[in-house]
Amino acid sequence: xxxxGSDTLPGPRAEDHLPHTAQAAAKIVIVGGFGVGKTTxxxxxxxxRPLTTExxxxxxxxxxxxxxxxxSKTATTVAMDFGxxxxxxxxxxxxxxxxxxxxxxxxWNGLFEGALGAVVLVDTRRxxxxxxxxxxxxxxxxxxxxxxxxxxxxxxxPLPELRSALDLSEEIPMVECDVRRRASSRDVLLTLMxxxxxxxxxxxxx
Numbered sequence: 777x778x779x780x781g782s783d784t785l786p787g788p789r790a791e792d793h794l795p796h797t798a799q800a801a802a803k804i805v806i807v808g809g810f811g812v813g814k815t816t817x818x819x820x821x822x823x824x825r826p827l828t829t830e831x832x833x834x835x836x837x838x839x840x841x842x843x844x845x846x847x848s849k850t851a852t853t854v855a856m857d858f859g860x861x862x863x864x865x866x867x868x869x870x871x872x873x874x875x876x877x878x879x880x881x882x883x884w885n886g887l888f889e890g891a892l893g894a895v896v897l898v899d900t901r902r903x904x905x906x907x908x909x910x911x912x913x914x915x916x917x918x919x920x921x922x923x924x925x926x927x928x929x930x931x932x933x934p935l936p937e938l939r940s941a942l943d944l945s946e947e948i949p950m951v952e953c954d955v956r957r958r959a960s961s962r963d964v965l966l967t968l969m970x971x972x973x974x975x976x977x978x979x980x981x982x
Contacts, residue, residue, distance in 0.1 A: 797865040803890050804968065806857070806873040807913070808897035809905030813925045814873040815857045817897065817955035821962050822859025822871065856887055861962065863969060871965075888913075893972050894920040895964055897955065900930045903941055910942070919981060921949040921971055923964045 806814045819826045857873030872887050888894075894913055898906050906922075913920050922944060924935070933941075935950055944950060949971050953960045975981035 794860075794868065795862055795865065798862070798868045799866040801868045801870060802892040804869050804871050804965065805887055805891045805894045805918070806871060806897065807894055807909050807920075808874075809899065809902055809909065812897040812899045812902075812905075813955040814897055817895075817925075817961045817964075818857040818859040818871050818873045820956055820958050821861050821965065823862060824860045827856075827858040861965065863965065867969075869965060869969075885916075888916045888918055891918050893968050894918050895968055896920050896922045898922055898924050898938075898942070899927060900924065900933060900938070901927070903938075906942055910944075919972060919975055921951065921964070921968045923951050923953045923955075923967075926952065926954045 806817055808814055815826075815828055819828070856875070857871075859871040859873075861869050861871065863869055872891070874887055896906060896909055896913070910920065910922075922942065924938060935952070938944075939946075939950055949967050951964060951967050953964050955961050955964075972981060
């Protein structure tokens with residue numbers, strides 16, 4: 777999913793400077809398979825100009841990268857995406873989008889370092905990719921929420937069915953979203969923050 781039709785704001789922004797009221801910051805990673813919308817989500821919700829490391833896709837990736845459902849993509853993230861959003865006047869989230877192709881997953885360990893939580897973006901056309909993604913987060917002990925990104929040509933299923941298909945426990949939040957829309961992406965992050973708060977209150981997050 778690219779920036780076309782998204783809420784991304786081009787050019788310099790007054791908000792590029794960190795708000796003077798900010799008192800706390802947290803690192804959040806946006807993860808998922810190839811083409812699920814990670815770059816678009818960071819770009820749509822970031823209050824600063826997002827940093828991207830996209831490179832033009834070439835024939836060298838044919839037979840290596842699984843681009844099913846994303847055949848129209850012409851560029852891909854090769855390191856990370858970076859953005860920032862102020863959840864409140866005091867709390868700032870730094871967003872790190874991970875590369876989707878498995879050949880770049882070795883970079884994930886560094887991006888997971890110091891992460892308070894994660895958003896797992898899911899494309900219903902390729903649910904099987906999500907198992908490895910969630911498994912890596914569980915291995916690292918990074919709490920996460922699951923966001924089902926809306927694609928026009930993707931099949932739609934009730935959330936309980938998707939939860940069962942992903943073998944996702946009931947306590948992990950699952951939401952539907954359209955990462956092209958700033959409000960929708962922000963709602964996903966707010967869901968994650970509420971989940972992290974609940975884990976803190978129960979002593980599950982340290």
